[in-house]
Amino acid sequence: MSRIVVPELLRAAQLKASDPASSIWVSANAGSGKTHVLTQRVIRLLLKGVPPAKILCLTFTKAAAAQMATRVFDTLATWTNLDDAALREAVRETGAPSPSRTDLLLARRLFTRTVETPGGLKIQTIHAFCERLLHLFPFEANVPARFEVADDVRQATLLAGAKRDAIAEAHRSTGALGAALSRIAEEVGSASIDKLIGEAMRARAPALRWSLADPQDRLPALLGGGGLSVEAVERDMIDGGIAPAEWPEIAAFFATGSTNDQKRSAKLGIALQAYTDYGAERSSRTHAVATYLAVFFTKDGPAKALMTKGLAARRPDLLAELITEQARLVDLLEARKTAETIERTQALLA
Ligand SMILES: Nc1ncnc2c1ncn2[C@@H]1O[C@H](COP(=O)(O)OP(=O)(O)OP(=O)(O)O)[C@@H](O)[C@H]1O
Ligand SMILES: [Mg+2]
Structure with a gap:
């Protein structure tokens, strides 16, 4: 056996700990020797004559x-x-008292005794231990x-089967479960739905707490948004500000301006068309909203100038109205995000 030099202070601490x-x-x-200390501890217990099974x-x-x-067994x-x-010498090195003749005999037999005792020395993971407790x-x-x-x-196989069954059931359902599945399907493709469910499963303890405690009530309370649905917010976006009936006149005014105004005129025209087509379908409502928003927002956020100087000089009142409308839409965009988060989360929980 090769010897390592263990500093005296460390050795003393190890002896005390074992x-x-x-x-x-x-x-x-x-x-630094944690496992070593534990090993010594076990060996010192055995040297004291403690039955390995204990x-x-x-x-x-x-x-x-x-x-x-x-x-332990190597030693x-x-x-x-x-x-x-x-x-x-070896026994004393563990920190045990200097052994008598009988002690030496015992020490020499410890290997056989420990290996051969049925249900002997138990060194196991906490998982294995808990599993055994549960079995008992x-x-x-x-x-x-x-x-x-x-x-x-096996877990993966069982889970895949359960997932398949759950999705098939949700697909057949005409009730809340079916609605939840379509809501999720709108958001993610078939590959990511698997990932999403996997993630939800990993968080299943908190998720269960939610779904049992009626998320319908708790989510809006936590996230705010006044309990408005996405649909209600989107309807407000279109109907709660500058009325669609006024859009043609505004579009016509924009058309008399410079290039950027004319672009805005075209956008408002598209929004009006989408609004006219807009029926009960969620997708066409969303399309109408998106095109109307495009009049006031660029992909980077609220548009900085809503009309060029020439037009603004002619209709300062309209510019003010548009700025107010833009601010209203900014708030509604926030509200929509909240409502979307709530609806998606509720669907996922369902
Ligand atoms: N007092 C000692 N006498 C002889 N060898 C020692 C002593 N203390 C530690 N060692 C040796 O140092 C090495 C590292 O020790 P050990 O594996 O016990 O450290 P550990 O703190 O459990 O490490 P880890 O953090 O990797 O789990 C081992 O080879 C161990 O046998
Ligand atoms: Mg260790």
């Missing part, structure tokens, strides 16, 4: 459990071959008796 008589919390840098070590990862087990295996002097107390834990934990592959 004393099984005290309850200890260790937090230390990577590679020792339980919990780790977070499988790798850490394997490492612990390997170190004990080495001890089977040491002569008395070397074994005494299914009734108390409200889980099916003899349940199985699905591995990743």
